[in-house]
Amino acid sequence: MPISEHAADPAEGKVRKRDQEVLDAAVEVFCERGYASATVQDVADKLGILKGSLYYYIETKEDLLYRAVMAVHSGSEAVMDAVAAQPLGPLERLELYVRRQVEHNLANYKIMTVYFNDVAQLSKLRRREVLARRAQDKEFLIALIREAQAVGPGHSLPPERAADLVTGTMVWMNRVYRPGRRPTRRELADTCAAYVLNGIVGRP
């Protein structure tokens, strides 16, 4: 669930704004140098504050990676909620999901890059939390695929295998995309959606 948008206490809004700035700086630094090579000092430098001040917001470097990873999952959850809320047929829903998720990933390509490069470096306990979130995402996608295959002309890929294929297709766009160049985010989202629909369901 996204956190509440109500900030009755102005000080609370200020803390959240600072949290976001810290996260943005960490993502910039990790994306540039890789999580393993980056230091808390690098992130403090990016923010233009002292390292000691940064430790007011975090306890360890890993906290920064963890926040980035959780922000990615919150973003995906928002996409899934939005797609689930649309009054659509199964084929259109699967298509919309692929399109929205790809556009969302590419609009946030730096944090996605950090996620895919470095998520394995989280502690065991936190990795387990990530696996649970991924399992939820996968269940959502499997349900979309199952419903789409039920009304489509029918290919026989098992929904669970198909879900991995769709995820791979979407994630890879992060490596293909170059901001400011073609193919644009929209073009990549369109080609992914067409490929997925043809590949998983087929067209009438």
Place this chain on the structure above:
Amino acid sequence: MPISEHAADPAEGKVRKRDQEVLDAAVEVFCERGYASATVQDVADKLGILKGSLYYYIETKEDLLYRAVMAVHSGSEAVMDAVAAQPLGPLERLELYVRRQVEHNLANYKIMTVYFNDVAQLSKLRRREVLARRAQDKEFLIALIREAQAVGPGHSLPPERAADLVTGTMVWMNRVYRPGRRPTRRELADTCAAYVLNGIVGRP
């Protein structure tokens, strides 16, 4: 081109065997710790030799990553050569390529993991060499797709975009695969081939 299999000079064969052992140990270490965190000392420890002895085979840690990356490209080239040599129709050729490449990648999943996680850490000059090799691979795949689309029932994905989608599909299997568990390499290769054929070309 693969290096010649003739080792008339027995000493030469010994050197190549040692080179392979060094590469294997480096891949193990990089796969486990990530290239950035791993040290030449770690690789020497894995081989059970002194660090100084390892420097007889390499000049820098990056040489080990470079050899791994080049070995991956040689492997892909061997797959492409084998597929090109088969007397097949365009649809069957594309299908065979996907199947063979996925099975090859998964049979070599540790070196593939190092490749995809760490190739960006090569020096600029070496990265340029990698980009040239990838451009060749992509040309090969684009030609396969173009030929398959010409005889298939016809989807309209542009071959160049389609090539990125196919690559993403194949590469992602490396994250899905768990040695010794299902889906097996063969099962993953089969589902990828079906997805690609449906997604890019469609079935009659």
